Amino acid sequence: EPEVTQTPSHQVTQMGQEVILRCVPISNHLYFYWYRQILGQKVEFLVSFYNNEISEKSEIFDDQFSVERPDGSNFTLKIRSTKLEDSAMYFCASSEWGTLNQPQHFGDGTRLSIL
């Protein structure tokens, strides 16, 4: 069964440094998402992306965050200047369409640790 893959599984970065998290969505999917989960807390939506544009974003997704689909397969989340509070699990997801009856398929996440 096709799956969403994320790399790296664990990223350790010094505060203030830039970090790029990578995702390969399922190949025929058109909608892509990033979520995060701070340890012990809820899964939170960050951003959705379709047709090379952000279609929706949350308040968390401020100017420090950006997303890109640099080629036909990868989808990346960049945090420009990391803060301690960015430490979390980051999940990428994809769906074939963006409609209400479409499931989203998640990767197993990247654990980001900011020192």
Added chain:
Amino acid sequence: DAKTTQPNSMESNEEEPVHLPCNHSTISGTDYIHWYRQLPSQGPEYVIHGLTSNVNNRMASLAIAEDRKSSTLILHRATLRDAAVYYCILRQGAQKLVFGQGTRLTINP
């Protein structure tokens, strides 16, 4: 964002059925009911969804009340691998999924 209410935790025994309830009294006519689960150290996993009628798939069944104000996820024969946090989510007209705290399901051998 439409609110759902789930018990914080439930416990069941292996090979027995499990009924996970969800209340969504403010649901509107076009809201889909989705269920996801999150196994330890993994990303959320889609389980099932429905609109008005009961639904079955290889993982579970979804029973939706006639007034749609509640639903129940049914695992017909629980295994240890079904131990996870189960999330009931209303999809309303935005692309995002809004996760609550979910129900932590423990399966006893």
